[in-house]
Amino acid sequence: MFKNMAATMPGPEVLDCAGMTRADAFAVRQGVASLTLMERAGAGVAHAIMARWAPRPAAILCGPGNNGGDGYVIARLLRDAGWPVTVFSLGDVAALKGDAAHMAGLWTGAVKSLDSFKTERFALVVDALFGAGLSRLLDGMALKASRSLAERDCAVVAVDVPSGVNGDESGSEGACVKADLTVTFHRLKPAHLFHPARAACGEIIVVDIGIPDGWRQGAGALPEIVQLPGITLPDTGHDRAVHKHGKGRLCVLAGPPGATGAARLSAMAGLKAGAGLVTLLCPPASLMEAASASLAVMTKSIREDDFADTLSLHRPGALVIGPGAGLNETLKARVLAALSTGVQAVLDADALSVFADDPKALFAALHDRAVLTPHTGEFERLFPGLLDASASPLEAARAGSQQSGANVLLKGPATVIAHPDGRVAVNIHASGRLATAGSGDVLAGIIGALMAQGIAPFQAARSAAFLHGEAGYHLPPGGTAEDLLAVIPAALESLGREQERLLTLNRLGR
Ligand SMILES: NC(=O)C1=CN([C@@H]2O[C@H](COP(=O)(O)OP(=O)(O)OC[C@H]3O[C@@H](n4cnc5c(N)ncnc54)[C@H](OP(=O)(O)O)[C@@H]3O)[C@@H](O)[C@H]2O)[C@@H](O)CC1
Ligand SMILES: [K+]
Structure with a gap:
């Protein structure tokens, strides 16, 4: 179920969304630009996609926050690698702020309204609608898009979490995107571990976005994933005494x-x-x-x-x-x-x-x-x-x-x-x-x-x-x-x- 995770998991802790925000802020205080973190996050998703699929018509669905910002990075990198890419935005691109606005500015292709998104035109869809900032149930265009994805047999890649899933929670009352692959950043979040949220994630990859050592300071006792080096096994030796x-x-x-x-x-x-x-x-x-x-x-x-x-x-x-x-x-x-x-x-x-x-x-x-x-x-x-x-x-x-x-x-x-x-x-x-x-x-x-x-x-x-x-x-x-x-x-x-x-x-x- 968690295939390949050991190879891709940079560390054993589980972070909730607030913990992730703190780690992100720590990186910025250490001199890592937040735009660099976003570029690495987008690159991690784009590389995971290219490692699994040959170029094919791809739709990138971008939301109004930084999850959408990651989407614009992914769109640029896939297009630079020769993929036919179409970007759809939930809301007005001009309303984007900060890093997401910057990354949208680096995307030189067209941006269509999410309202015009038709799943059947694409073989792969990147869900960059909502990540850690999800604050309410999906509705409107986002809900419509998540439903149309569920009806079609195209590959779905979720950025950080499938939209509709709250990273801290194992379940959701509302609808969510069902992904084949979820690429998250730095550490696993609770939603990646527990059903039913976990089932919406598909395969999970954790990408290292270069948050410097020291991010754990003041974080208290973080939940950790049990790993072989940290367990104690009985002594099964041949000592005759x-x-x-x-x-x-x-x-x-x-x-x-x-x-x-x-x-x-x-x-x-x-x-x-x-x-x-x-x-x-x-x-x-x-x-x-x-x-x-x-x-x-x-x-x-x-x-x-x-x-x-x-x-x-x-x-x-x-x-x-x-x-x-x-x-x-x-x-x-x-x-x-x-x-x-x-x-x-x-x-x-x-x-x-x-x-x-x-x-x-x-x-x-x-x-x-x-x-x-x-x-x-x-x-x-x-x-x-x-x-x-x-x-x-x-x-x-x-x-x-x-x-x-x-x-x-x-x-x-x-x-x-x-x-x-x-x-x-x-x-x-x-x-x-x-x-x-x-x-x-x-x-x-x-x-x-x-x-x-x-x-x-x-x-x-x-x-x-x-x-x-x-x-x-x-x-x-x-x-x-x-x-x-x-x-x-x-x-x-x-x-x-x-x-x-x-x-x-x-x-x-x-
Ligand atoms: N932390 C890090 O280290 C890094 C983080 N990174 C990326 O940033 C992501 C987090 O970004 P984020 O905080 O901007 O939140 P995000 O998920 O884009 O959504 C916020 C927007 O959505 C809106 N909104 C929410 N729910 C809604 C709904 N149901 N229906 C409609 N609207 C809804 C909400 O509106 P509001 O609640 O404010 O009204 C707000 O406008 C994270 O998941 C990762 O992908 C990477 O770049 C790497 C570094
Ligand atoms: K997402």
Whole structure:
């Protein structure tokens, strides 16, 4: 889905539109002319177009602000390269101001009114109507143009964001342009990461427009894209001195009879992700079912009323609680008991939903050694209305983490990991093949295994999301959660090798 992004992404941070404006102003204070930034932005789009398409009749739709200014640069550079180009303007060209007026002045061809734009005359259309300055829903000529683009089979390239999409937001109430390629500048914006806005972007390229180092000063903790050099993997070496107890002990709570599969997936994932010892804590009635289906995973019977005692007996480095656990008061009590011991814990599935009627009781017990792993439905149960009220899942997860006091990993095609201190990361390294039943149980087990091995919860959640995503790329078509377990070692190996290569290059100063 994010093909080629690694090669073109100049940096890992995500910037909102205000942050981008600040970075732009910083560049200008450092002596980079804003016209130079606009020229580089337009050149980046023009080069991306020429790298993908041979010359063909192209329409450049220019808006009333600087997004339109970029459009005039693109028109000039494509025409200079021999492309047949027609420019359409939304509004009067004479009304343009500043850099956009300057760039329009360098365009020596005709400028037609957007009203006369007919999609069928063009094989490629550049959408330079609105970018970061979008302030209301599309209407009038812009709305008409976006609709006519949707009806025709011509290539559409969006400048910065597809017009109608607000760069800070994952969704839009109104219509927007649907692009095949979106070229943005300096850093990704939230809209490039989250559906449905992301789906309107098509392929995404980030162009470096030469904003000087130092632009981060005073920007606070920016959300970042999880990347391989920044994750922590378990030690998978051949050191013979290592004992299984020294490689991390993980406990997983099993559910009632007939529903132990989810916890068994988590437990197996924990072993595959390097935990030395994994124990399924089973209600007595589930013991035989769990034991007969497990080989390397240990099984232990637990009593109804002594979950904190059970944990102090097994002294796990981390606990996974929730997958297939059953929605009942016993589970609620066990979650609260586990949290009261201070053990590092992954709360997944039923351990979240069981608090739908009283999330505050959960929040009062949570701490930053816990990781909540909701999908959007579970998130809504714990934080009613927060997703809708937030510009994007990024903001929602950050707010959810601060409200609850725990790390929150909000699952989706782009998974957000938030720490209560305000740090946020987004994992986009994930195959669509992960969208299969039980995949979340596997993720919970991997997070638990990494925490049990001494990796701090926020870092464990970031790293596990990336490793789980990598395992998805090793899955054959039609792969199930069981198949996902089987490819975790291969995923660990390939990431370990690549990380070592990057570290070596770094040491050599490359
Ligand atoms: N920052 C940087 O580093 C760089 C930025 N660059 C480029 O600048 C772009 C941002 O430019 P920008 O701020 O001028 O905003 P832009 O999107 O052109 O629109 C503003 C105009 O549209 C109008 N308007 C808005 N919504 C409307 C609607 N629905 N329907 C009708 N009108 C609407 C709005 O009117 P107003 O709201 O003021 O009434 C205003 O007149 C950015 O995306 C990137 O492409 C590059 O050059 C590289 C360096
Ligand atoms: K645009």
